[in-house]
Amino acid sequence: MEPNKLLAQLTAEDRALIRIVQHGLPLVSRPYADIAERLSTTEQDVIRRLQKLINNGAIKRYGVVVRHRELGYRANGMVVWNIPDDSVSRLGSCIGKLSCVTLSYRRPRRLPDWPYNLFTMVHGRNRAEVRQKVGEIIESCGLQNIDHTILFSTRRFKQRGASYTPPENTNRPAGTIRLETAAGTDS
Amino acid sequence: MTDITSSFSALEKRLLNDFQHDLPLSATPYADIALQLGVSENEVLNTVRKLQDAGVISRIGPVFTPNRIGVSTLAAMSIPAQELECTARIISAFPEVNHNYERDHEFNLWFVVTASSEEHLEIVLHEIEQHAGYPLMSLPMLEDYFIDLGFKLQWA
Numbered sequence: 001m002e003p004n005k006l007l008a009q010l011t012a013e014d015r016a017l018i019r020i021v022q023h024g025l026p027l028v029s030r031p032y033a034d035i036a037e038r039l040s041t042t043e044q045d046v047i048r049r050l051q052k053l054i055n056n057g058a059i060k061r062y063g064v065v066v067r068h069r070e071l072g073y074r075a076n077g078m079v080v081w082n083i084p085d086d087s088v089s090r091l092g093s094c095i096g097k098l099s100c101v102t103l104s105y106r107r108p109r110r111l112p113d114w115p116y117n118l119f120t121m122v123h124g125r126n127r128a129e130v131r132q133k134v135g136e137i138i139e140s141c142g143l144q145n146i147d148h149t150i151l152f153s154t155r156r157f158k159q160r161g162a163s164y165t166p167p168e169n170t171n172r173p174a175g176t177i178r179l180e181t182a183a184g185t186d187s
Numbered sequence: 188m189t190d191i192t193s194s195f196s197a198l199e200k201r202l203l204n205d206f207q208h209d210l211p212l213s214a215t216p217y218a219d220i221a222l223q224l225g226v227s228e229n230e231v232l233n234t235v236r237k238l239q240d241a242g243v244i245s246r247i248g249p250v251f252t253p254n255r256i257g258v259s260t261l262a263a264m265s266i267p268a269q270e271l272e273c274t275a276r277i278i279s280a281f282p283e284v285n286h287n288y289e290r291d292h293e294f295n296l297w298f299v300v301t302a303s304s305e306e307h308l309e310i311v312l313h314e315i316e317q318h319a320g321y322p323l324m325s326l327p328m329l330e331d332y333f334i335d336l337g338f339k340l341q342w343a
Contacts, residue, residue: 006255006256010256018251018256021248021249022248022249022251023246023248024245024246024247024248025216025246025247025248027217027232027235027236027239027247028232029215029217029218029228029232030214030215031216031217032212032214033214043214047212047213047214050212050249051212053249053256054212054249057252057255058251058252058255058256059249059250059251059252060250060251060252060335061207061208061249061250061335061336061337062208062209062210062212062248062249062250063206063207063208063209063210063247063248063337064202064203064206064207064210064244064247064337065207065244065245065246065247065248065250066203066207066243066244066245066337066338066340067242067243067244067245068338070241070242070243071203071243071340076288078290078297088330089330089332092330092332093332095332096331096332096333096334097334099339101333102333102335102338103333104331104332104333105253105328105329105330105331105332105333106328106329106330106332107261107326107327107328107329108326108327108329110324110326113294113324114263114294114324114326119261119326123338149292151290151291151292151294151297152290152291153288153289153290154288154289154290154291155275155288155289156287156288156289157275157276157278157279157287157288157289157298158275158279158284158285158286158287158298159285159286159287159288
């Protein structure tokens, strides 16, 4: 589905549900019953709506979300590649399948400042491990002739899940949903 | 460096590793996990709570597909070193910004901005530029090639 088409299809009930579950399920025996109570609906309705969001691709993954840094993966390298346009899909898919990678996105170039069009994220216990994994990526996908650079994170100023600003506290458009999407998976 | 992963119990390791995707949508997900792991539901709930308090589990639930139920972009700025911390704080204060990292590059500040619509995103990006006082490079995702099966942990 085209981006934003789904956005338009979401009902007010879907949005209210998303606002709650984006922070994670409650840690109680029947989490969906708990959510249902807050939304004045039924447990079954909550489960059905979530299943729909999984089926239509709005939810990419459903389960335990870990924090890399707290697990000892302290080095996080954003690896950016300058790939000819006609091979970016193929190579991006190749990289996106590797287990050491947690993101593989095509983004626009901004010439002359920014020539890179593929972004991948690689985590390691230290920089050497990240560099070694990048070497493995180059080997696996045949990227020996592709220009790349690794941007290591040096400080984390903000990392948090989604939040929701009550519209009355802001002059921004109402109904703002902020989500921690896969684009912002804890990295 | 101490390896935190070596201090995890067998139950903690399995909770961290085995349920990152395809958690079944049953009414009692924690009881289902407990059944698979041969422990009680309470043990699962208590262990998850402990891992959450320790910060290693962010949450259990959905990870949304980028740009399906909201719009987002990755933004970068090039900021003089002595201004970086102050500017980063200004940017982090925007509720639309959910990740904000310094990276060792000429573009030294990278953050994700999420909004409910393209229009709202444009407004926020403009506001951020105004408040930060530096031009912003916006790099929206054009295609997603990543198959998200969670993060495979390698136990020491």
